[in-house]
Amino acid sequence: MALLEVQNLSKTYRDEETETLALKNVNLSIEEGEFVAIMGPSGSGKSTLLHILGLLDEPTSGTYRFKNRDTREYSRTDLARIRNREIGFVFQAFNLLAKSTTLDNVLLPLYYSEVNDSLWQERAEKSIASVELSHRMHYKTSKLSGGEKQRVAIARALVNNPPIIFADEPTGNLDSRSGQAVMEIIQRLNEEKGHTVILITHEFYTAEHAQRIIKIRDGEIASDEKVAHRQRATAFKK
Numbered sequence: 001m002a003l004l005e006v007q008n009l010s011k012t013y014r015d016e017e018t019e020t021l022a023l024k025n026v027n028l029s030i031e032e033g034e035f036v037a038i039m040g041p042s043g044s045g046k047s048t049l050l051h052i053l054g055l056l057d058e059p060t061s062g063t064y065r066f067k068n069r070d071t072r073e074y075s076r077t078d079l080a081r082i083r084n085r086e087i088g089f090v091f092q093a094f095n096l097l098a099k100s101t102t103l104d105n106v107l108l109p110l111y112y113s114e115v116n117d118s119l120w121q122e123r124a125e126k127s128i129a130s131v132e133l134s135h136r137m138h139y140k141t142s143k144l145s146g147g148e149k150q151r152v153a154i155a156r157a158l159v160n161n162p163p164i165i166f167a168d169e170p171t172g173n174l175d176s177r178s179g180q181a182v183m184e185i186i187q188r189l190n191e192e193k194g195h196t197v198i199l200i201t202h203e204f205y206t207a208e209h210a211q212r213i214i215k216i217r218d219g220e221i222a223s224d225e226k227v228a229h230r231q232r233a234t235a236f237k238k
Contacts, residue, residue, distance in 0.1 A: 001068055002029035002030060002031055002065070002068075003030055003031055003032040003034075003066075003067060003164070003196060004029065004030040004053055004064075004065070004066060004067075004164075004198075005028070005029040005030075005064070005065045005068075006026055006027060006028055006029075006052075006053070006059075006062060006063065006064045006065075007027055007062055007063045007065075008025050008026075008027060008061070008062040008063070009023060009025070009026040009027070009052070009059045009061070009062030009063070009064060010023050010024050010025055010026070010059060010060050010061045010062055010219075011023040011045075011048055011052065011057070011059050011060050011219075012060045021219055022045045022048040022219055023045045023048055023049060023052075023059070023219045023220075024218075024219040024220050025062070025220065026049065026062070026219075026220065026221055027221070028214060028221065028224065030196065030198065031196075032163070032196055033190070033194055033195075033196055034196055034197075034211060034212060035186075035187070035190040035191075035196075035197040035199070035209075035210045035211045035212070036197070036198050036199070036210055036211070036212045036213075036214060037199045037200075037201060037206070037207035037208075037209070037210035037212070037213045037214070038050065038198065038199070038200050038201075038213075038214045038216060039200070039201050039202060039203070039204065039207045039213060039214070039215055039216070040202065040215055040216035040217055040222075041202055041217075042202065044216045044217055044218065044219070045216050045218070045219040045220075046200050046202075046216045047168060047200060048219075049216065050166055050168055050198065050200050052064060053166070053198060054083070054087055054089060054166045055071065055074075055079050055082060055083055055087070056083075058071075066082070067086075084109060084112050084113055084160060085113070085114075085160060085162065086162050086163060086164055087162050087164045087165075087166060088154075088156075088157030088158055088160070088162040088164070088165045088166070088195075089157055089165075089166050089168070090150070090153050090154055090157050090165065090166070090167040090168065090170050091153065091168050091169075091170075092168055092169035092170065092172040092173055093173070094141075094146075094149045094150060094152070094153045094173075095153065096141045096149055096152060096153060096156075097141065098140070098141055098142040099140060099142065100140065100141065101137070101138050101139060101140055101141070102128060102133060102136050102137050102138070102139055102141060102144070102152050102155075103124055103125070103128065103137045103138060105141055105152055105156055106124040106127055106128055106152065106155045106156045106159050107120055107121075107124045107159070108156060109156060109159050109160050110123065110124065110159060110160065113160055115160070123159055124155075124159055125137065127155040127156075127158045127159040128152075128155045130155065130158060130185075131151040131152070131154050131155045131158075131185055132151070133148060133151050133152065133155065136148060136152075145178065146173055146174050146175070146178055147174050147175070147177070147178025147179075147181055147182065150170060150171075150173075150174060150178070150182050151181070151182065151185065153170075154170075154182070154185055154186070158189070162195075163194075163195060163196060164195065164196045164197075164198070165186070165189060165195050165196070165197045165198070166198050166200075167186060167197065167198070167199045167200065168200045169200055169201055169202070170182050170183075170186065170199070171183065171201070171203070171206055172201075179206070180233045180234070181233075182233075183206065183209050183231075183233035184233035184234060186199070186209070186233075187209055187232070187233055197210070205231060206231075207227075208227055208229070208230060208231040209230060209231045209232075209233060210227060210230070211226065211227055211230065212224070212225065212226050212227060213225055213227055
């Protein structure tokens with residue numbers, strides 16, 4: 001049984017004068033525990049697909065089944081609860097509160113969770129330690145490097161221990177070493193912790209860290225193949 005499955009999925013954006021077809025008749029399924037990269041050039045529809053799979057947007061037509069249930073059956077409250085409990089998001093722009101500390105940023109999702117507040121501090125500290133940033137716990141994120149900011153974003157995505165991680169161009173604003181550090185964490189989350197990972201990227205090298213690459217062109221799936229020779233990220237010293 002697929003964890004995520006879309007059938008004949010299309011998305012059209014409309015304004016007063018024009019219609020833009022972002023996705024056209026997309027069919028795919030992702031199994032629990034997979035690490036899938038969705039790649040394509042700017043404007044190909046890959047980020048639109050991520051937003052739909054992450055329940056941040058809705059398709060214009062077609063069906064999307066999340067854990068074997070049609071997403072049209074979920075209420076807004078249900079969808080918000082799923083995003084908080086089941087999904088962690090990591091974005092290219094980090095989306096951190098610059099004037100707040102690493103710890104405060106990572107604590108944020110817990111305010112909207114059903115986790116007892118007596119456990120928040122422990123959970124946040126554990127999540128920060130998992131990305132090797134305990135020494136930056138009380139730093140304001142405006143003082144961190146780009147790679148450190150992205151690791152804070154990953155820690156925030158992990159703090160509710162969601163089974164699914166969506167990473168939208170997570171290395172796009174980073175230098176090569178920082179990018180490797182981020183990819184090492186993401187690979188470890190998949191292989192050691194069992195998280196399902198959906199990675200959006202326009203870089204083939206980054207996509208090759210996954211087990212499977214889905215290529216999108218002009219809103220349609222151009223190919224869907226297993227990765228024969230995976231890249232291994234080894235930025236951290238063991």
